[in-house]
Amino acid sequence: MSFFFFVLYALFAVKNLCKAIMKIAAWNVNSLNVRLPRLLDWLKKQSPDIVCLQETKCEDIRFPHEVLLEAGYRSCFYGQKTYNGVAILARQDMPITEVCCGIEDYDDPQARVIAATVAGIRTVCVYVPNGQALGSEKFEYKMQWCRRLHRYLQEALAQYPKLVVAGDFNIAPEDRDVHDPDAWRGQILCSDEERVMFRSFLSLGLFDSFRLFEQPPNMFTWWDYRQLGFIKNRGLRIDHVLISEALRPQCVAGTIDREERKGEKPSDHAPVVAVL
């Protein structure tokens, strides 16, 4: 009898060992056209399973779908000329289904959200508006847009317990996510109003994968191109991979790939990765 239980246990252990590790990334590429060589290198080097891209600045007819397929990735995309644009890439062995562009019942001319299901995980790729300055028209748009996103995520979570929201949130959630909290206090990306909004996303039952783990201080995802911002590590942590409660037990790491910000023609954002 005990042998029988041993076999059961062994089968269970093997099943756990075989459970695929998933690397899910968010990366604001600041022009997919310019960043394509770096993206292809990065895919080869890091082998992520799902990648949420922001600021592709790429019309759908010009999306490098074929090149990515040759590199081993399927893609779905929602773009426009000059500004914004989002896309989701998935390793070719995983079909991309239930693709949704934009937010239902919200006629937003800016392409900022795309969602798809990959390997049983509902993946929502977001590019939250920048907001420019508190009190500006663009700030109002940011806040209204975030309220719409909140409702969208609430509905999505009800339908898909295994949910990831990844992208450029343009919000540094806490002072420890800012290189100089006093200089940035109350400024765009760091204001209380924006931070309350970010916490309202978390209170839906989402977790900041980066903060599920012990992290070194002064870890950021964006650095200004000007004034040697990256060299001096004068950055902000504004790109995030949020995961739902159902995915939290299997999350084993949350990282920022600072290396990708180095070298020739980097994006001003580094990729953020959650490992599940």
Next chain:
DNA sequence: ATGGCAATGTTTCATTGA
């Protein structure tokens, strides 16, 4: 007090980003 850098298209400057 302002700009600094990078990308885009309205291109040799204005706009936007964060």
